[in-house]
Amino acid sequence: MKLLIKGGRIINPALNMDIAGDILITDGCIAEIGQKIDGAGAEIFDATGYIVAPGLVDMHVHLREPGLEAKEDIYSGTRAAAAGGFTTIACMPNTKPVVDSSIAVSGIIQRAQNEGVVRVRAIGALSKGQEGKELAEIGDMVAAGAVALSDDGHYVSSARLFQAGLLYANMFDKVVISHAEEESLVEDGHMHEGAISAMLGMRSRPAVAEDIAVMRDVMLAEYTGARLHIAHVSSANAVEFIRQAKKRGVKVTAEATPHHLTLTDEAVIGFDTATKVNPPLRSADHVQALIQGLNDGTIDAIATDHAPHAAEEKDMEYIYAPSGFAGLETSVGVILTSLYHTGQCTLPQILEKMTIGPARILGGEAGVLQPGAAADITLIDPDREWVVDETTFYTKGKKTPFSGQKLKGKAVAVFVAGELIMKNGEVLK
Numbered sequence: 460m461k462l463l464i465k466g467g468r469i470i471n472p473a474l475n476m477d478i479a480g481d482i483l484i485t486d487g488c489i490a491e492i493g494q495k496i497d498g499a500g501a502e503i504f505d506a507t508g509y510i511v512a513p514g515l516v517d518m519h520v521h522l523r524e525p526g527l528e529a530k531e532d533i534y535s536g537t538r539a540a541a542a543g544g545f546t547t548i549a550c551m552p553n554t555k556p557v558v559d560s561s562i563a564v565s566g567i568i569q570r571a572q573n574e575g576v577v578r579v580r581a582i583g584a585l586s587k588g589q590e591g592k593e594l595a596e597i598g599d600m601v602a603a604g605a606v607a608l609s610d611d612g613h614y615v616s617s618a619r620l621f622q623a624g625l626l627y628a629n630m631f632d633k634v635v636i637s638h639a640e641e642e643s644l645v646e647d648g649h650m651h652e653g654a655i656s657a658m659l660g661m662r663s664r665p666a667v668a669e670d671i672a673v674m675r676d677v678m679l680a681e682y683t684g685a686r687l688h689i690a691h692v693s694s695a696n697a698v699e700f701i702r703q704a705k706k707r708g709v710k711v712t713a714e715a716t717p718h719h720l721t722l723t724d725e726a727v728i729g730f731d732t733a734t735k736v737n738p739p740l741r742s743a744d745h746v747q748a749l750i751q752g753l754n755d756g757t758i759d760a761i762a763t764d765h766a767p768h769a770a771e772e773k774d775m776e777y778i779y780a781p782s783g784f785a786g787l788e789t790s791v792g793v794i795l796t797s798l799y800h801t802g803q804c805t806l807p808q809i810l811e812k813m814t815i816g817p818a819r820i821l822g823g824e825a826g827v828l829q830p831g832a833a834a835d836i837t838l839i840d841p842d843r844e845w846v847v848d849e850t851t852f853y854t855k856g857k858k859t860p861f862s863g864q865k866l867k868g869k870a871v872a873v874f875v876a877g878e879l880i881m882k883n884g885e886v887l888k
């Protein structure tokens with residue numbers, strides 16, 4: 460079985476490649492990349508006008524399975540990923556029960572093979588039940604296929620436990636992912652602390668809560684020499700701490716979400732519960748610091764923190780609604796509209812953060828187009844204009860702060876192991 464993806468602009472950040480060319484796929488793998496490949500006998504996929512990129516990688520997704528299938532499951536979540544242009548996603552362990560054992564990790568991997576349409580990597584919990592009291596069975600989970608460890612959703616309050624987790628995960632060369640918000644400072648807070656929260660009279664989550672948490676975690680990573688990844692960075696000081704730590708050689712990486720990179724706390728003014736996220740949407744100075752961090756390499760990855768909820772959970776008063784919304788299907792459009800079309804970032808920069816950046820953090824094979832690699836490929840039309848209509852989403856979580864927005868840029872085709880699984884937004888399996 461031969462397939463030729465013909466005539467696109469191939470942007471392959473891992474190899475600093477940006478060329479007009481073709482990709483020949485045989486038996487699910489990339490056989491050749493180059494200009495004017497002779498595709499005799501191959502089926503042709505016309506990519507004229509499109510960007511041809513490595514399959515996008517999202518290292519922060521909540522698939523909600525097991526136990527929370529009213530919000531999302533592996534079937535719906537992986538289809539949302541495909542619709543959004545992703546070929547590899549990593550799912551967080553804050554499910555019911557928490558993924559803190561090898562059997563739970565195996566279960567997710569097995570279910571994803573049976574039900575999923577994209578590759579799913581499992582992240583195991585750092586502590587048992589994500590309770591922050593006792594380390595989970597890290598070695599067993601890694602043996603079962605866990606790619607990282609995280610108590611995402613919670614900060615690990617005990618510095619001692621977090622340090623032990625860093626050291627233990629590091630023995631297996633796995634990264635610990637921190638949800639960095641000092642809990643005593645964010646309890647009952649619903650939005651960023653600033654002029655808008657004062658105006659709305661809403662209890663808030665100050666940026667300093669994130670700063671303190673990131674600072675502690677970075678110091679422990681430096682002390683132990685272990686690998687640390689900071690999830691959904693949103694504050695300017697946190698970006699600066701990470702920047703300085705990287706300069707000192709600390710093994711710290713970081714991600715930012717499309718919403719933190721493009722929205723401010725002003726979005727909360729209408730009390731749309733879709734704007735309620737942890738950490739919260741911050742003010743414009745924080746957003747600018749994040750974009751600067753993206754551009755200077757402080758931030759390694761763009762990750763959605765896709766966190767769907769059932770409609771009846773989000774249709775509540777703001778202070779009672781759960782945090783998070785479904786980000787997989789709007790990520791490419793939001794990022795290209797707000798960062799590329801405004802001239803703040805280039806396409807190779809953006810695609811690096813959505814392919815090889817996260818792939819390197821998770822380890823394993825993904826995020827690069829090269830002969831011999833699995834043909835996981837995403838085609839993007841950077842100029843396609845579309846309006847966000849959440850009723851067409853594949854995810855079960857229909858709430859989005861981008862509802863009704865006109866975006867420019869969309870994933871138009873996705874191949875996983877050479878198989879076309881999404882075309883023009885429609886998932887084909």
Ligand SMILES: [Zn+2]
Pocket residue numbers: 611612613638690691737738
């Ligand atoms: Zn989180």
